[in-house]
Amino acid sequence: MILIIDFGSQYxxxxxxxxxxxxVYCQIEPPEISIESIKSLNPQGIILSGGPASTYETGSPAISADIFHLDIPVLGICYGMHFMIQAMGGIVEHSEKREYGFAELSLAEGSRIFAGIDPITPCWMSHGDVAATLPEGFQVIxxxxxxxxxxxxxPxxxxxxxxxxxxxxHTPMGREMIRNFLFDICKCDRTWTMKSFAEEAIRDIRDMVGTKKVILGLxxxxxxxxTALLLHQAIGRNLTCIFVDNGLLRKTEREKLRKVFRQHLRINIRFVNAGNxxxxxxxxVVDPEKKRKIIGRIFMDVFEAEAAKIPDAEFLAQGTLYPDVIESRSAFGGPSSVIKSHHNVGGLPKKxxxxxxxxxxxxxxxxxxxxxxxxxxxxxMVWRQPFPGPGLAIRIIGExxxxxxxxxxxADDLLMDEIRKAGFYRRxxxxxxxxxxxxxxxxxxxxRTYEHVIAIRAVTSLDAMTADWARLPHDLLSRISNRIINEVKGINRVVYDIxxxxPSTIEWE
Known part of the structure; x- marks a missing residue:
């Protein structure tokens, strides 16, 4: 595995x-991680990320300099490079000439990290500091x-x-540089596949849970x-899924879910109708954060009441993802900025x-x-677009x-119908x-009519950390608008969010 130290970079x-x-498997950890913990993880290489701070500033993030003496290859990127140089005895200074954007990189001969790369290659710079003096043993490449x-x-x-x-x-040969670090320098093997992950995850669940019962909010x-299917394959009927219908779902959502999970996959699931x-x-209630908190509180009450009906349950399963874990801790160990309340990192287990x-x-x-x-x-289900926990409540602006x-x-059902028919759903x-x-x-x-307005939001993204508005064809937008205005009573105008x-979020609330 490769260990990535998070110095606060957006990347x-x-x-x-x-x-x-x-x-190759990797794991992101804060700079506060101890040397003992690093040794226990036994990484084949360490990558130090970039970050917004300067190494010479008081309170700038730092990790123990002992990592440079573990006989483990280390790659420092931007701030990570500056930290390495300063920690090893070199000098980093503020530059009068900042460098942002494309630059032409001239490579020296012989460095393994640049093997197979043209001696002149474009790269992407983003810095205001420079290395002024190198520590002993370092060379410019x-x-x-x-x-x-x-x-x-x-070397x-x-x-x-x-x-x-x-x-x-923007660094076209950057992937090749990373590959050189992973395979030529760190000697990593290509073992990170979803098949291997699934097999290991099922073993880990069985070892952790044994014959105990697990509850999952589906x-x-x-x-x-x-998460539900993985647990089902690991422990079978010892998993009980609870689906809380909060009355804020999309059209026929509950029926579709019942068909897939209960009839097709044979997963043990309970449905609770709590819409009223x-x-x-x-x-x-019009404030979006109040909406989220009310929905979260009632969901907890309903879920807890239903879970209490399951005797001997000792575990709670959640579909927490890595971005949730990373975002729930700041890069420097302090509180992260709250853009909107997370629905699954913490909270449930303690209560x-x-x-x-x-x-x-x-x-x-x-x-x-x-x-x-x-x-x-x-x-x-695999390609289902993300749908917020508070449901349509945060897609109705106002009451x-x-x-x-x-x-x-x-309106939403008509939109999704046209998106699917046009072949855009998975795109x-x-x-x-x-x-x-x-x-x-x-x-x-x-x-004359005086009626409501619908906004259409469609975005492209890899992981929702950033997103761009989708350039949908005009004829598709025209069909969507015509159908909503003609078929949904009370709507007389449709607009498109670009x-x-x-700076905007994906959801409106």
Whole structure:
């Protein structure tokens, strides 16, 4: 495995993706990790990420310099390179000439990390600091017009530093550099596959759970669905899934889920109809964070009451993913900025006093989909677009009423029908309708109307960390608009959201 030390870079998860694309397992840990913990993980290589701080600043993130004396290859990227140089006795300074964007990299001969790469190659720079003096034993292996020390190497200790970012698409040969580090320098094997992960995860679940009973809150999303099937294959009827219908679901959602899990996969599942309770509590609530908290609290109460009916349950399973784990801790050990409340990192285990089972907590979303296919989850579930835990409540801007819910349900169902028929469903990360808290004037059958507005949101993304609005064909948008206006009573205008993340979020609330 490869250990990635998180110094706060926006590209941390991209580094991990590049390593896993090479079928090598990796794990992201904060710089506070101890040397003893690193030794117990027994990594074949360590990657130090970039970060927004400067190494010479007070309080900048740091890891024990002992990592450079473990006889384990280390690759420092941007801040990681600066930290390595400073920790080993070199000097890093603020540069009067910052370098952001494309740069032409000139490579010296003989470095293993640049094997097979043209001596002049583009790279992506993003820095305002430079290495001024190198520690003993280090040598310069690359430079650019603006950065004389753009890459360094200590051949005897197998330490490498890159001022640029090899993990981004803008460094065309970056993947090859990472491969050179993994296979030529660290001598890694290609053993990270979904088949091997599934086999190991099932063994781990059986070892952990034994003959005890496990409860899982099943939402019908990809993460909880894969978790459910993986647990079912490990412990069979000792798993009980609980599906809470909060009245905020998409059209026919409950029926589809019942068919797939109970009839097709034969998974033990209980359905709880609690829609009236949720809707009553949400009456006249318009603040999005209050909506989330009310829904989370009632879900907990309903779920806990149903779970209490299952005797001898000792474990709670959750479909927590790696981005959830990473985002729930800041890079420097402090609190992360709350953009919106997470629905599954923490909370449930403490209240229910159950031991936690999180078999997906080291996977990214695309890996979860591959795992789902590997263990036999139907394609309709594997490729299901993400759907928020609070459901349609956060896609109705303003107050939630039964009438507004039905309007949004119908509009959303028509949208998804057209998206699927046009062959775009699997090409989009998410596509959905939003009911806006305003009305507009229209004309229908020579009569003036004053009715509601629907916004359409469709985005492309790899993992929802960033997202771009989808350039859907105009004729498809036209069909969607015509059908919603003609078939959903109370809607007379449809608009299309063309904002990306950042600065916008994917969901409107």
């Amino acid at each position: 941390n998860q991209l580094i991990a993706r590049r390593v896993r694309e090479c079928e 690359a430079s650019t017009a603006g950065t004389p020390i753009a890459a360094v190497e200590h 005897q200790k197998k330490l490498f530093g890159l001022q640029f970012h090899p993990e981004v698409e 939402s019908g999303g990809v993460d909880s669905s894969v 309770r949720f809707l009553k509590a949400l009456t006249k 229910m006093k159950l031991k936690l089972v999180e078999p997906l907590k080291y996977l990214f979303k695309d890996e979860v989909r591959r795992l789902g296919s590997e263990i036999g989850l139907p394609d309709e 939630i009423t039964r009438k507004r819910l039905e309007m949004l349900r119908e 989009l990360w998410q596509s959905f309708a939003v009911l806006l808290p305003l009305k507009s004037v229209g004309v229908m059958g020579d009569h 904002s990306s993340k950042p």
